[in-house]
Amino acid sequence: MFRQENYDLSAHNTFRMKVRCACFIEYESLEELLSLDLSALPQPVKHIGEGSNLLFTGDFPGTILHSNIEFIKYVDMGFDEVPVMVGAGVHFDDLVAQTCRHGLWGLENLSLIPGEAGAAVVQNIGAYGVEIGDLVSGVVCYDTLERKKVRFSTAECAYAYRDSFFKHQNDRYIVTSVLLRLSRAYKPTLTYKGISERFAGRTDLTPMEVREAIIAIRRDKLPDPDLIGSAGSFFKNPVIDTLCFSSLIDRARARLGPDVQIPHYLLPGGFVKVPAAWLIDSLGLKGAREGGAGLYEKQPLVMVNSDGNASPGDILALESRIVSEVADNWGITLYPEVEHLPGVQA
Ligand code: EPU
Numbered sequence: 001m002f003r004q005e006n007y008d009l010s011a012h013n014t015f016r017m018k019v020r021c022a023c024f025i026e027y028e029s030l031e032e033l034l035s036l037d038l039s040a041l042p043q044p045v046k047h048i049g050e051g052s053n054l055l056f057t058g059d060f061p062g063t064i065l066h067s068n069i070e071f072i073k074y075v076d077m078g079f080d081e082v083p084v085m086v087g088a089g090v091h092f093d094d095l096v097a098q099t100c101r102h103g104l105w106g107l108e109n110l111s112l113i114p115g116e117a118g119a120a121v122v123q124n125i126g127a128y129g130v131e132i133g134d135l136v137s138g139v140v141c142y143d144t145l146e147r148k149k150v151r152f153s154t155a156e157c158a159y160a161y162r163d164s165f166f167k168h169q170n171d172r173y174i175v176t177s178v179l180l181r182l183s184r185a186y187k188p189t190l191t192y193k194g195i196s197e198r199f200a201g202r203t204d205l206t207p208m209e210v211r212e213a214i215i216a217i218r219r220d221k222l223p224d225p226d227l228i229g230s231a232g233s234f235f236k237n238p239v240i241d242t243l244c245f246s247s248l249i250d251r252a253r254a255r256l257g258p259d260v261q262i263p264h265y266l267l268p269g270g271f272v273k274v275p276a277a278w279l280i281d282s283l284g285l286k287g288a289r290e291g292g293a294g295l296y297e298k299q300p301l302v303m304v305n306s307d308g309n310a311s312p313g314d315i316l317a318l319e320s321r322i323v324s325e326v327a328d329n330w331g332i333t334l335y336p337e338v339e340h341l342p343g344v345q346a
Pocket of ligand 1: 129234235276282297299337
């Protein structure tokens with residue numbers, strides 16, 4: 001087990017905020033986790049993955065926990081469905097690469113998403129028509145309140161768009177491993193426009209071929225995490241009712257002309273999902289800056305640490321500017337996708 005006080009978190013958040021925490025602990029096994037008296041550590045205690053969906057709003061006053069539980073086990077009994085058990089600390093894209101190499105369908109559309117398996121099932125990560133919740137058979141956690149191991153079925157995880165049961169439990173549960181169901185039978189998901197066009201008419205794809213296409217799309221649209229700090233999409237795509245959508249159409253016609261087309265997806269129950277990227281882009285906010293924080297030119301939903309020196313204050317200033325401009329002009333409230341952790345300004 002690794003433990004250090006007053007620890008530099010720069011390498012533990014993909015936004016590359018130069019912040020510290022009072023205490024940092026990295027454990028290697030469930031036994032090591034169970035041996036910790038969490039109540040005796042500097043508070044609050046927060047468990048992170050790779051910090052790829054987090055904003056530290058300043059120095060973190062408590063303890064940051066990180067799992068190094070890394071294993072991938074296949075329960076291959078010759079059926080089409082192949083259960084795969086994964087340790088929470090596994091780098092998610094290593095898992096995707098390995099399962100694609102084994103010819104298993106399921107995770108290929110989630111290629112290149114930064115982060116770790118444990119955080120992926122809390123956040124219900126999704127891309128190109130697939131969400132990890134669609135593939136989860138169960139999640140094993142450490143219950144920090146009862147101090148015991150607990151299991152959650154798919155239904156108990158209550159998956160929804162970028163949401164799960166775990167996100168509403170005040171960090172009570174720490175994910176230690178995940179059970180996924182992948183498929184040996186041919187099962188590509190080709191609903192995303194760029195993918196369906198590329199593979200039109202094909203019935204002989206491999207998971208690796210789809211993975212490579214997804215990687216090419218992501219490399220083209222999204223910043224390279226090795227070169228530029230970000231936390232992926234900063235805001236969720238808002239889901240609005242039809243009344244609100246009609247009012248958006250009126251506002252858009254008045255502002256952008258009568259022929260404006262608003263991209264949108266119809267959802268059950270009369271709801272409409274509108275891409276936050278469009279709401280931002282249509283206000284000319286691509287590339288908007290506040291200090292070192294900026295909106296990425298190719299995908300304005302992604303906020304970036306433009307010069308490597310953005311402070312949490314710069315990110316928060318840009319966030320509130322975008323939220324206000326979208327609310328004032330489109331009458332829609334954007335909510336962050338990125339989790340904001342409490343911080344003390346240095
Ligand atoms: N758009 C613009 N201008 C732009 C870019 C996009 O108007 O510069 C509009 C277009 O109409 C486009 C639409 O926004 O069709 C959607 O854009 P995109 O396909 O890039 O997806 P997104 O809705 O912005 C979501 C996820 C991404 C995921 C992609 C692909 C959220 C918050 N984000 O983005 O996830 O990779 O779909 O499936 O749901 C992440 O969560 O960090 C992330 C990157």
